[in-house]
Amino acid sequence: MTTAEALDVPPTAAVDPDSRSIGRARRRRSENLRGWIYCAPFLIAFGLFLIWPTVYGLWMSFTGTSLAGTNTQFVGLANWKEALGDPQVWTSLGNTAWFTLLSTIPLVLVAMVLAVLVNIGLPGQWFWRLAFFMPFLLASTVVSQFWNWMYNPQLGLINTFLGWFGVTGPAWLQDPNTAMISVVITTVWWTIGFNFLLYLAALQNIPDQLYEAASLDGAGSWRKFLSITLPQLMPTTVLVLVLQLLASLKVFDQIYQMTGGGPGGSTRPVLLYIYEVGFTGYRLGYASAISYIFFFLIIIVSVAYMVISSRRSVKA
Amino acid sequence: MSAANPTSPTLNRPVPVVEAPALGAVRTSRRGPAPARILAFVILAVLALAWLTPVAWAALTSFKSEAEAAAMPVTIVPEDGFTLRAYLNVLTEGLVPRWAWNSLLTSAAVTLITVTISALAGYALSRLRFAGRQMLITLIVASIMIPGQILIVPLFHLMLSLNLVDTYWGIILPQVVAAPMVFILKKFFDQIPFELEEAALMDGASRLRIFLSIVLPLSRPILGAVAIFVFIGAWNNFLWPFIVVNDSTLMTLPTGLQTVISAYGIQYAQNMAQAVLAALPLIVVFMFFQRQIIKGIATTGIAGT
Numbered sequence: 001m002t003t004a005e006a007l008d009v010p011p012t013a014a015v016d017p018d019s020r021s022i023g024r025a026r027r028r029r030s031e032n033l034r035g036w037i038y039c040a041p042f043l044i045a046f047g048l049f050l051i052w053p054t055v056y057g058l059w060m061s062f063t064g065t066s067l068a069g070t071n072t073q074f075v076g077l078a079n080w081k082e083a084l085g086d087p088q089v090w091t092s093l094g095n096t097a098w099f100t101l102l103s104t105i106p107l108v109l110v111a112m113v114l115a116v117l118v119n120i121g122l123p124g125q126w127f128w129r130l131a132f133f134m135p136f137l138l139a140s141t142v143v144s145q146f147w148n149w150m151y152n153p154q155l156g157l158i159n160t161f162l163g164w165f166g167v168t169g170p171a172w173l174q175d176p177n178t179a180m181i182s183v184v185i186t187t188v189w190w191t192i193g194f195n196f197l198l199y200l201a202a203l204q205n206i207p208d209q210l211y212e213a214a215s216l217d218g219a220g221s222w223r224k225f226l227s228i229t230l231p232q233l234m235p236t237t238v239l240v241l242v243l244q245l246l247a248s249l250k251v252f253d254q255i256y257q258m259t260g261g262g263p264g265g266s267t268r269p270v271l272l273y274i275y276e277v278g279f280t281g282y283r284l285g286y287a288s289a290i291s292y293i294f295f296f297l298i299i300i301v302s303v304a305y306m307v308i309s310s311r312r313s314v315k316a
Numbered sequence: 317m318s319a320a321n322p323t324s325p326t327l328n329r330p331v332p333v334v335e336a337p338a339l340g341a342v343r344t345s346r347r348g349p350a351p352a353r354i355l356a357f358v359i360l361a362v363l364a365l366a367w368l369t370p371v372a373w374a375a376l377t378s379f380k381s382e383a384e385a386a387a388m389p390v391t392i393v394p395e396d397g398f399t400l401r402a403y404l405n406v407l408t409e410g411l412v413p414r415w416a417w418n419s420l421l422t423s424a425a426v427t428l429i430t431v432t433i434s435a436l437a438g439y440a441l442s443r444l445r446f447a448g449r450q451m452l453i454t455l456i457v458a459s460i461m462i463p464g465q466i467l468i469v470p471l472f473h474l475m476l477s478l479n480l481v482d483t484y485w486g487i488i489l490p491q492v493v494a495a496p497m498v499f500i501l502k503k504f505f506d507q508i509p510f511e512l513e514e515a516a517l518m519d520g521a522s523r524l525r526i527f528l529s530i531v532l533p534l535s536r537p538i539l540g541a542v543a544i545f546v547f548i549g550a551w552n553n554f555l556w557p558f559i560v561v562n563d564s565t566l567m568t569l570p571t572g573l574q575t576v577i578s579a580y581g582i583q584y585a586q587n588m589a590q591a592v593l594a595a596l597p598l599i600v601v602f603m604f605f606q607r608q609i610i611k612g613i614a615t616t617g618i619a620g621t
Contacts, residue, residue: 034523035446042437042498049490054462057470117356126606131364137598139552139570145591146370157373160390201614221352250465253554257574271465278469291466302461
């Protein structure tokens with residue numbers, strides 16, 4: 001920091017007309033230097049912990065690197081070829097896609113319904129927000145612990161509750177038919193607060209005049225919801241949808257903690273497979289290749305969103 | 317790395333810096349008719365009950381004796397009476413206090429470093445016309461698309477060669493890179509009128525002085541929002557600390573709890589007591605700072621997660 005201060009030349013320094021252009025050049029040079037000095041701490045971390053691993057990961061995908069760092073020899077496209085022919089890669093990508101579909105729909109729709117209901121202005125606003133948003137602040141491990149216990153086949157609350165009505169509940173997380181849906185329910189419970197919040201903010205940004213004008217025209221509540229609220233929420237819905245798709249594609253924590261990818265790999269998402277290949281199978285090179293296949297999918301979603309949103313802003 | 321939030325979304329452009337309105341302002345003009353309001357209330361009440369149930373069930377279990385927690389038929393309210401046995405065991409025998417300390421230490425460090433380096437860079441990108449500025453902005457915004465999760469493999473390799481595996485710095489450093497936060501702060505600094513700084517420049521104040529004594533105080537709300545967001549992300553981060561730390565005395569709360577689930581297995585009351593203890597700080601903080609947290613998440617969340 002001291003260097004930045006020492007280099008500081010106040011703009012009033014150049015007085016003599018002859019020295020003015022020299023002063024300006026020097027000033028520009030010092031501005032250049034200062035700009036880079038201020039950015040330096042961030043750029044060092046950025047380069048070291050983001051850009052370098054991104055490049056290095058791509059390099060690793062062409063090598064046979066193991067966890068011990070040995071065998072860094074170049075193997076060309078071998079990892080990539082193997083990944084594309086590996087049924088486990090496709091199954092785990094399929095699980096990720098299935099989880100994304102199952103979780104995104106309720107996480108967008110239920111969040112919207114909750115926000116619309118809360119926005120009616122019922123008493124106890126802080127309580128509704130506490131109830132629906134608070135889980136979002138919990139660590140994944142805490143959430144998984146809570147729900148492992150809810151889903152416990154003999155001692156859990158869900159099957160106890162079902163038992164009161166004479167229903168024998170499934171084994172939830174241990175049953176391949178219900179494991180994925182159980183994880184999805186937990187995820188909806190956990191993360192809906194974020195989308196709920198975005199919708200709530202969007203609802204409160206809708207100008208009152210729109211509703212007042214509609215009332216004057218004799219529109220009822222339902223009519224107003226359909227022709228004012230829903231269209232006004234469209235940009236938020238697109239945003240929430242894309243953020244949710246990207247978030248769901250990256251699922252790892254709760255599945256690792258609740259099912260470990262099981263039973264029989266039925267819930268294993270692609271990130272868990274990458275983790276297993278790299279850190280329990282010690283094949284970092286191969287894990288990198290799968291990571292990059294996954295990365296391309298994420299990019300496709302991001303680019304699709306950018307195209308949609310730029311087209312939207314051109315229209316507007 | 318992204319400040320990993322639950323199912324972390326990556327940033328997408330454009331970054332709408334949402335000015336969160338005072339949530340909860342009741343507007344009479346939107347009130348529906350009475351029966352609709354009652355129906356809405358009932359639906360919300362049922363859903364809120366469903367949402368609070370897992371937490372309540374965990375809390376009730378944590379006050380049971382281990383014998384009762386594992387007994388059939390299942391009791392809802394502890395019938396042997398409420399006991400703090402599970403909490404005492406957790407606090408005296410396990411490593412939970414140690415993990416909580418590790419979490420606090422690493423999250424505070426991540427927050428402090430992230431806010432400092434992001435604000436400095438954001439200020440330079442906003443105010444200083446230096447060569448390469450435009451290129452840097454493009455690079456930083458483009459980098460937001462890189463999902464941190466795919467970097468675990470090369471990042472772990474890097475940590476091995478830097479000798480940072482199983483250290484606090486190993487947990488902290490990769491989490492301080494928050495490109496979205498730099499971008500948010502730059503956007504905020506762009507909105508501060510330059511006249512304020514110009515006068516100080518004329519008086520011969522250095523850039524650093526202007527940044528510290530004029531720009532930063534004006535930016536308190538956005539800095540607070542960024543800090544809250546980064547802190548919660550770091551506190552809850554699971555994947556990275558889980559990868560980089562194996563030594564159980566260096567684990568953070570989320571990673572430590574994971575090892576216990578597999579180790580204790582059937583000590584249900586104790587497991588729930590630990591989860592409740594781990595959840596408690598954030599729930600309490602949320603109750604006190606609900607407005608700020610909600611505003612912070614709404615302002616930075618879209619970009620940050």
